[in-house]
Amino acid sequence: MSSKRVTAIYLLAFILVLLCAPLAAAAAEEAPPAAAAAAAPAVTDAPDAGGATTGSVKDVTAKEAGKPTLAELMDAVGHNKISINIVWTLITGYLVMFMQLGFALVETGFTRAKNAAHTMLMNFMVYVIGMLGFWICGFAFMFGGVGQVANLGMLANLGNEVTINLFGKDFGLIGYKGFFLAGGSYDVSIFTLFLFQMVFMDTTATIPTGAMAERWKFSAFCVYGFFISMLIYPIYGNWVWGGGWLSTLGANFGLGHGAVDFAGSGVVHMVGGVTALAGAIVLGPRIGKYKKDGTPNAIPGHHIPMGIAGALILAFGWFGFNPGSTLAGTDLRIGVIAVNTMLASAGGALSAMIYMWLRFGKPDPTMAVNGLLAGLVAITAPCAFVNAPAAVLIGLIAGILVVLSVLFIDGVLKIDDPVGAISVHGTCGAWGVLSLGLFADGTYGDKWNNVEGTVKGLFYGDASQFVAQFINVIVNFVFVFVAAYLTFKLLEVVIGNRVSAEVELGGLDIPETGVLAYPDFALLKGKREDTANGELG
């Protein structure tokens, strides 16, 4: 008998002994210990296999155990509600954090093998750099004036907002409380809010790395990571989510409920997409992307299964992104939000795939992925305010829109976006914000942004809500584009954004990161890949 088999028999015997042990223990427990149950009749030590009796009056904190007063009971109810909300917000935040992996896989899969370590490293480090930037001042600028977030039972007050007075109305511009989460911000609710909002900001921050992949200098990227997390994202975010002037367009000027963006089609995705647009313009196209006559070349990604895996991870993370934005597990609208989210993603993937199939002859998997993400991005703003048919329609439109946008940006504007980030997040983010102004059906959002009544779109009788959404999109594009363009231009002068042609042709992995993603693979340097023009650009 071989020694391997002997080992296996020993292991089997060991497992059998382990299985017998609980039986023996159960037999030993059959005889109850004498006089154990005599003292307190309410308290029993009988196990609760069914789960019906665990958790009872004895678990309510009270001066006299087992007999809480009404006040103690009400405290327990309130504490429970806020506990559910905080646990919900944290867990959905963890899901959103996992989306970082989704972005990393989509962006790396849709680009070339010779840059895979570099693309991965950008997606990895943006998590780190963005987090610290948001901790230093991004959070304070964005939420420092938001007040007390009721769903998190906030006792501390994030009440410092810089405002200017125009036309007799206050315009909130930027918050300034919560720097470094220090001092008066050392509070469970504020820390919870920070975690949730930090992972949202990192979603924005990682979007441009896709549009700027395969040619961006890593050092410039690192500095960019601080700019977006400390300034660009938080300032615009304050205007919509932090109590700033776009959110008060309703209360001040009667434009619906002001700018409404439930989970961030605008605040998160459009900001990322517009930043990506500015970055891709400043960087210029990859060598070989355009022929001499200006027609675009295809530069296929190196790992389509990786991209598809990433898309499914993103779709999973979106169940944190959208339903989590209630900041309340006790707001049962989360059921509607989650279903709307998945329906829109299906609509987007299906319409993008069918459109590609009809127009180009094959169901391009990368466009199906972009379509799924386009549907998710678009439903992010309206997910809490629309019904199921509207959610599917918003997704279907987003799927077509993303394909047209990719073809337009690649072929007409001649801006090179390897993964379609500008179209997915910018174009479909804008569509998401606008679609809320069309399809919000008035079943949710009472007193949203301190305006009486529920949120209604154009098709449900409130055209002014659409006007607020439209203003929001314009302001988003102008502010973010100008701020991002200046940031990249500044980087251009100080560090330089683009690697040398030599580095770009050979692959960024070794020169920029010192290590190859795939050292054991010999990469066949095809004519198509590197020198479609037969020259170094």
Add this chain to the structure above:
Amino acid sequence: MKKIEAIIQPFRLEPVKEALHAISVKGMTVTEVKGFGVQKGLREVYRGMEYQVDFLPKVKIEIVAADDKVQTIVDTIISKARTGRIGDGKIFIYPVAEVIRIRTGETGDAAV
């Protein structure tokens, strides 16, 4: 002695290998290669843009055999690698000056 170099469709490698085993071919070297022949690659569409795949994946098999075995081996390869469609590949036969088995130092037919 001759060296037989066959460039075939990758998905025909398994049947070819099995058939060569069956006629007691003692060894072969296989390489994944890319190239084009009469068919000149493929045109594909990626994200709405046409592109040319210039080099298609093929498998190159190299076998060194005694002169009297060459015809059987060639016939076997053809019988298993042929699909009748463009892209089935080619076979090249070269004379071999010498074969040396590194472990024993044997030469000639004994080393094949």
